[in-house]
Amino acid sequence: MSDKDEDYWLQYHSSLRNYRNKVRADLSAGTPGITIQASDVKIIFSTLYPAFNPTTQPDLMSETPFFQHHVFFCMNKRDDGRPSCADCGAMPAQKYAKQRIKQLNLSGPGKIRVNQAGCLDRCDQGPVLVIYPEGTWYTFVDNHDIDEIIDSHLVQGKVVDRLKLTTP
Numbered sequence: 395m396s397d398k399d400e401d402y403w404l405q406y407h408s409s410l411r412n413y414r415n416k417v418r419a420d421l422s423a424g425t426p427g428i429t430i431q432a433s434d435v436k437i438i439f440s441t442l443y444p445a446f447n448p449t450t451q452p453d454l455m456s457e458t459p460f461f462q463h464h465v466f467f468c469m470n471k472r473d474d475g476r477p478s479c480a481d482c483g484a485m486p487a488q489k490y491a492k493q494r495i496k497q498l499n500l501s502g503p504g505k506i507r508v509n510q511a512g513c514l515d516r517c518d519q520g521p522v523l524v525i526y527p528e529g530t531w532y533t534f535v536d537n538h539d540i541d542e543i544i545d546s547h548l549v550q551g552k553v554v555d556r557l558k559l560t561t562p
């Protein structure tokens with residue numbers, strides 16, 4: 395599988411990109427003999443998108459996205475005693491992130507958008523946020539963590555491993 399073919403498959407889902415990146419990281423860490431196969435990618439992809447037809451599916455990434463990054467904070471609050479992100483500081487964190495992105499002149503079309511979201515269904519790992527198009531999930535404790543996610547991930551393009559959720 396050429397890089398071009400691989401990218402064609404991988405562009406459709408962040409899980410595939412994450413898988414590809416993990417394989418490459420394993421290789422660079424000195425694990426010999428591991429290589430990504432076309433069949434691996436196709437199996438994963440067909441599991442995620444059983445109806446996908448590569449010959450008719452339009453190139454989903456061919457258009458320039460409206461925002462370079464879209465950041466969603468779960469703001470869900472529950473009143474039934476179960477934990478929720480709003481009980482773990484999600485609201486002030488989202489407000490802080492929005493202000494800081496604005497201060498850095500990074501907000502707006504072609505740049506970064508910070509939004510509120512309802513429950514993102516990862517309540518047991520909350521508070522959570524997710525960054526698209528990468529599909530990278532983070533948790534956080536305080537504004538220092540938000541700063542690190544902004545400075546490292548959004549500005550420098552480096553994932554903050556220590557805050558990344560443990561499952562993809």
Ligand code: FES
Nearest residue numbers: 468479514516517
């Ligand atoms: S309450 Fe935040 S992910 Fe469910």
